[in-house]
Amino acid sequence: MRQKRFILAQEDIPKQWYNIQADMPNQAPPMLDPVTKKPVTVEDLAKLFTLEASRQELNTTDRWIDIPEKVWELYTYYRSTPLVRAYGLEEALGTPAHIYFKNESVSPVGSHKLNSAIPQAYYCKEEGVTNVTTETGAGQWGTALSYAAKVFGIEAAVYQVKITFEQKPYRRAIMQTFGAQVPPSPSMSTRAGKDILTKYPNHKGSLGTAISEAVELARMTPNCKYALGSTMSHVTLHQTIIGLEAEKQMEIAGEYPDIVIGCFGGGSNFGGISFPFMRHNFSGERHTRFIAAEPASCPKFTRGEYHYDFGDEAGYTPLIPMFTLGHSFRPANIHAGGLRYHGSGLIPTQLYKDGFIEAVDINQTESFSAGIRFAESEGIIPAPESCHAIAAAIREAERCRETGEEKVILFNLSGHGLIDVPSYEQYLAGDLVDANLSNESIKANLDEINKQIVL
Amino acid sequence: MRQKRFILAQEDIPKQWYNIQADMPNQAPPMLDPVTKKPVTVEDLAKLFTLEASRQELNTTDRWIDIPEKVWELYTYYRSTPLVRAYGLEEALGTPAHIYFKNESVSPVGSHKLNSAIPQAYYCKEEGVTNVTTETGAGQWGTALSYAAKVFGIEAAVYQVKITFEQKPYRRAIMQTFGAQVPPSPSMSTRAGKDILTKYPNHKGSLGTAISEAVELARMTPNCKYALGSTMSHVTLHQTIIGLEAEKQMEIAGEYPDIVIGCFGGGSNFGGISFPFMRHNFSGERHTRFIAAEPASCPKFTRGEYHYDFGDEAGYTPLIPMFTLGHSFRPANIHAGGLRYHGSGLIPTQLYKDGFIEAVDINQTESFSAGIRFAESEGIIPAPESCHAIAAAIREAERCRETGEEKVILFNLSGHGLIDVPSYEQYLAGDLVDANLSNESIKANLDEINKQIVL
Numbered sequence A, B: 001m002r003q004k005r006f007i008l009a010q011e012d013i014p015k016q017w018y019n020i021q022a023d024m025p026n027q028a029p030p031m032l033d034p035v036t037k038k039p040v041t042v043e044d045l046a047k048l049f050t051l052e053a054s055r056q057e058l059n060t061t062d063r064w065i066d067i068p069e070k071v072w073e074l075y076t077y078y079r080s081t082p083l084v085r086a087y088g089l090e091e092a093l094g095t096p097a098h099i100y101f102k103n104e105s106v107s108p109v110g111s112h113k114l115n116s117a118i119p120q121a122y123y124c125k126e127e128g129v130t131n132v133t134t135e136t137g138a139g140q141w142g143t144a145l146s147y148a149a150k151v152f153g154i155e156a157a158v159y160q161v162k163i164t165f166e167q168k169p170y171r172r173a174i175m176q177t178f179g180a181q182v183p184p185s186p187s188m189s190t191r192a193g194k195d196i197l198t199k200y201p202n203h204k205g206s207l208g209t210a211i212s213e214a215v216e217l218a219r220m221t222p223n224c225k226y227a228l229g230s231t232m233s234h235v236t237l238h239q240t241i242i243g244l245e246a247e248k249q250m251e252i253a254g255e256y257p258d259i260v261i262g263c264f265g266g267g268s269n270f271g272g273i274s275f276p277f278m279r280h281n282f283s284g285e286r287h288t289r290f291i292a293a294e295p296a297s298c299p300k301f302t303r304g305e306y307h308y309d310f311g312d313e314a315g316y317t318p319l320i321p322m323f324t325l326g327h328s329f330r331p332a333n334i335h336a337g338g339l340r341y342h343g344s345g346l347i348p349t350q351l352y353k354d355g356f357i358e359a360v361d362i363n364q365t366e367s368f369s370a371g372i373r374f375a376e377s378e379g380i381i382p383a384p385e386s387c388h389a390i391a392a393a394i395r396e397a398e399r400c401r402e403t404g405e406e407k408v409i410l411f412n413l414s415g416h417g418l419i420d421v422p423s424y425e426q427y428l429a430g431d432l433v434d435a436n437l438s439n440e441s442i443k444a445n446l447d448e449i450n451k452q453i454v455l
Helices: A042-046 A051-057 A069-075 A087-093 A114-126 A140-151 A162-167 A169-177 A191-199 A207-220 A233-253 A268-282 A346-353 A364-378 A384-403 A418-428 A439-452 B042-046 B051-057 B069-075 B087-093 B114-126 B140-151 B162-167 B169-177 B191-199 B207-220 B233-253 B268-282 B346-353 B364-378 B384-403 B418-428 B439-452
Strands: A016-018 A064-066 A083-085 A098-103 A131-136 A155-161 A224-226 A259-263 A289-295 A305-310 A319-324 A358-362 A408-413 B016-018 B064-066 B083-085 B098-103 B131-136 B155-161 B224-226 B259-263 B289-295 B305-310 B319-324 B358-362 B408-413
Touching: A016 A233, A016 A268, A042 A051, A051 A114, A051 A233, A069 A114, A083 A233, A087 A098, A087 A364, A087 A384, A098 A233, A098 A384, A114 A131, A114 A140, A114 A233, A131 A140, A131 A207, A140 A155, A140 A169, A155 A162, A155 A169, A155 A207, A162 A169, A169 A418, A169 B418, A191 A207, A207 A224, A233 A268, A233 A346, A233 A408, A259 A268, A259 A384, A268 A289, A268 A346, A268 A408, A289 A384, A305 A439, A319 A346, A358 A364, A358 A384, A364 A384, A364 A418, A384 A408, A418 B169, A418 B418, B016 B233, B016 B268, B042 B051, B051 B114, B051 B233, B069 B114, B083 B233, B087 B098, B087 B364, B087 B384, B098 B233, B098 B384, B114 B131, B114 B140, B114 B233, B131 B140, B131 B207, B140 B155, B140 B169, B155 B162, B155 B169, B155 B207, B162 B169, B169 B418, B191 B207, B207 B224, B233 B268, B233 B346, B233 B408, B259 B268, B259 B384, B268 B289, B268 B346, B268 B408, B289 B384, B305 B439, B319 B346, B358 B364, B358 B384, B364 B384, B364 B418, B384 B408
Parallel strands: A098 A408, A131 A155, A131 A224, A259 A289, A259 A408, A289 A358, B098 B408, B131 B155, B131 B224, B259 B289, B259 B408, B289 B358
Antiparallel strands: A016 A064, A083 A098, A305 A319, B016 B064, B083 B098, B305 B319
């Protein structure tokens, strides 16, 4: 009988994360302080993040970083996640390709986000931090941090974008069940929130505003740190547990991926599945293709520009070298909330420049069509974000059908979509349309950054 | 490092179900045709169910029933499910007890229901059936059957109780994503539905009515069968995969349960985890306690009566020997919709009579309090039904804390509660109250059956 799922024994779960910064052929240029224009230091970052996260962020020398024992133990609550051979999808597509996916949706919170929430909450605890703040759009990250904070006895405040707060009450209820405070953003609890509400009393919020509120609360509150769920290098470091497990599991399956695919928001899920495999490309030992699947409505790689830019809308963060659509870019309101981010993280940016990463853009309707094919053949309703990775995998598998090649395709199923089914309902009812993003509007945003940010 | 999760290798997933009817010290009295009062035959049952399910229902001789190869392969899509040592919960309770749970919530549809939906859809396919009908209250069973029907290319119609249809749109959307038709019940598509709507134009439905509609549609439609998600012996047979895996996994953990606990609606989830262990009690080799955790608002074991009664409100089913509150009993509208059933299945009924099963009743608020303790310590938000099993496990674990006994407690986590978080929200807001079920109202219902059903 053919083997469907590959699961590691507990003792084989990796005990270290992989820090790709130690192996990259070219280091990325540094993040800069927006005022002094000097490279930011660990001390600068540690004003906002935990000290350990700040150290990891700028660590370009240590290839392997130990996973703290307590974090590893909590990983064993749900890891290893299964590596699954998608026989059902292969048959539905009639492709000779071998399709595998890493199923991160079986984590207790339903997504890969927990892989970074646990260590970030742990470092808070270790450093005597009693409160942690963050923002959440789609809700996956807020859910993960709420759970991790509860485990370590830390108070969490999750600013949820008001429109989501109202439209997705299930997410809010999950976070509250884990004991988090979930103020809708904009709120009256911060200056940033108050200013916006005074100007626009009915403002429904944005991720940019929610970040500003969470950052402000962290700065104003004693013993409080801010935690971020993607984009930054330390978050991606934590996510490499996905790819490290997958590497061992592929070995058990007796295969090695020709193509590795992840959806791309800020880059931590993509980097998590990709980077452990990519190191064998650096050495020339392998020639795997790595494909970042981004939404057509937020195409920073395929249509953006390489530039120093802010990570948030309000301009609170350091300047980061990124492929960007401009920090004031407002993506269409697609259901893959986790991919609605204007820029790429510092590491994938450099790797894209250096030709190690390819990117494709996927329309929302193509992504849901792919999600439904996957649900019907593999039984799992994928998160709207993950649907982008599935769509890219299907494109490659269909190419194999034409050429007859038995390529090995691996993608990351970053989360399930059980909390997102209303979006499937809209798709099935024909109510979803694809945003038509004009070159002019992209150019207008980019011109603005070029004017605004001069180094 | 202590081991948290125990997962079987694919080749160790059981290849047969366990048919407890072959081992029971006393057989249950037969189901009776309500008109002739004669025992029902396989032919009688096969008018409504598939032939193979009907055979399994009345099979009292074969201890082991082969799992068809295709069904087994689909089991490997998500099985074995993990057996998990609940260290987090043990620590939170400060108990010396060793608590284990079988995590059925990792199935792609989020519950154990798939274990029976797959074989039932498979038998439909094998027997040339093209359409299948069922009803769903909470939605777990309807979701599982929708998925299984899609896999085998069978059309599914799931009558969803109208109040749930309106209040739980996520469940409906999941079923529709899997391609099922989901008419709200009462509907205009059946005589039973039309009659009720004519009489009460705003009727919000009940499980009894939905069963009547599904049965009627199955009878009126060529090549159509009806599939049930609990209560019946063939459903419980399929669910024994849970306990059979758990037995192997406990052996790997080097332990054997002193107490096995399942929540109890019709009995298939409880029987699934219990029966494989119970056979060692029959032989006298073991003295495990088996606890059925039922809701205080629907206490058929603890406050019902042993009697022949109908399985549905409308009186379409055979007469079944059961502990019952009366088939016209209307349980309070608690959130554990899967436990709102008036009677116990034929097998657990006999085993309860014979002293192999104990029962406890759990109030709704105690169940949610237990669910939140579990979510906070183990990270998984449990289904409201599963909360009852958790509450019973906590009671036993706290008893161990008092006595200092290191008992081994195993319970079935039948599903996750991500689609049920609004009920947690209500609990946290203090909006849930416990139904106060009077002896008089129970007696009135039972008097009615005693009058109505005379053998």
